[in-house]
Amino acid sequence: MEYNRRTATFNEDSASLATVGGRITAEYVLPDEARDTPHSRYLLNDDYETTGATLHYRNGEFFLHVRTKADVNDPEPVENGTVLGVDLGIENLAVTSTGMFWSADELNHWRTEYVERRRSLQECGTRWAHENVQSVGQKETGRFEQYLHRVANGLVTEAVEHGCSHIAFERLTDIRERMPRTRKFHEWAFDRLFGYVSYKAEARGISVEQVNPQYTSQRCSTCGFTVRENRPSQDTFCCQSCGYENHADYNAAKNIGLKLLRSQTGTEGGAPVGVRLNSGMLNTSGVTSAPSESVRVGVHAECHGL
Numbered sequence: 022m023e024y025n026r027r028t029a030t031f032n033e034d035s036a037s038l039a040t041v042g043g044r045i046t047a048e049y050v051l052p053d054e055a056r057d058t059p060h061s062r063y064l065l066n067d068d069y070e071t072t073g074a075t076l077h078y079r080n081g082e083f084f085l086h087v088r089t090k091a092d093v094n095d096p097e098p099v100e101n102g103t104v105l106g107v108d109l110g111i112e113n114l115a116v117t118s119t120g121m122f123w124s125a126d127e128l129n130h131w132r133t134e135y136v137e138r139r140r141s142l143q144e145c146g147t148r149w150a151h152e153n154v155q156s157v158g159q160k161e162t163g164r165f166e167q168y169l170h171r172v173a174n175g176l177v178t179e180a181v182e183h184g185c186s187h188i189a190f191e192r193l194t195d196i197r198e199r200m201p202r203t204r205k206f207h208e209w210a211f212d213r214l215f216g217y218v219s220y221k222a223e224a225r226g227i228s229v230e231q232v233n234p235q236y237t238s239q240r241c242s243t244c245g246f247t248v249r250e251n252r253p254s255q256d257t258f259c260c261q262s263c264g265y266e267n268h269a270d271y272n273a274a275k276n277i278g279l280k281l282l283r284s285q286t287g288t289e290g291g292a293p294v295g296v297r298l299n300s301g302m303l304n305t306s307g308v309t310s311a312p313s314e315s316v317r318v319g320v321h322a323e324c325h326g327l
């Protein structure tokens with residue numbers, strides 16, 4: 022007998038089940054030792070939600086096989102929506118699935134410059150120098166924030182122009198483990214950027230989600246083939262199966278967008294039906310440092326739509 026959340030209610034120590042004779046309440050018979058059993062791990066754990074069950078009758082006894090799902094942090098379903106995928110990085114601060122690049126050159130350059138200026142002021146050691154270090158720090162933060170606001174505005178505009186209902190980022194926790202070259206400064210910048218995009222997008226009715234970034238840099242966004250050799254260098258993506266070649270960050274941005282869609286459809290492998298993918302080649306020489314404007318590289322703009 023199959024139960025879902027309409028035909029069954031799951032309580033802590035019992036379940037209310039619909040039967041031909043009306044609702045009945047059946048008490049669970051659980052192991053006495055409640056620690057580290059499947060019941061304590063899934064059934065009695067707030068991190069898991071009960072989604073349904075099957076009732077089995079065997080040797081005169083009833084067994085209820087309960088299904089649980091850890092969906093506390095799962096993104097909201099994307100139904101009939103379109104997703105703008107965003108890849109974050111140290112060389113390219115942000116790259117979208119529509120082929121927009123925001124270089125991080127300017128940020129990295131300022132950073133180096135400020136670090137240098139602070140160092141020479143600190144060596145000076147006077148009271149004047151000390152006060153100057155603080156004002157340099159404030160200016161630095163302000164300048165970075167201003168730049169990040171511009172990028173955030175650009176990302177939201179890109180989503181609006183392409184009728185996207187969602188913007189997908191990779192999950193920002195553990196980013197330093199994934200990108201060993203990431204500094205505290207970059208973590209701060211990614212965090213700020215995500216925050217700015219979140220509230221700016223929300224004001225336009227666009228939801229912003231974070232997806233599990235696993236394999237987004239090694240997976241082919243065209244055929245789904247996933248292997249480390251697909252990414253021979255930092256910038257280059259070259260699928261060992263179908264031969265798809267493109268800028269690695271652009272390929273990753275598409276995968277991030279697709280991941281948000283796939284987390285809903287459960288489709289594995291290639292792109293789900295209805296997702297428009299760009300087959301054109303991205304000209305990586307078109308990626309230049311762009312302090313105040315983004316660079317649109319020579320590809321058709323596209324959205325991943327369901």
Ligand SMILES: [Zn+2]
Nearest residue numbers: 241244260263
């Ligand atoms: Zn491929």
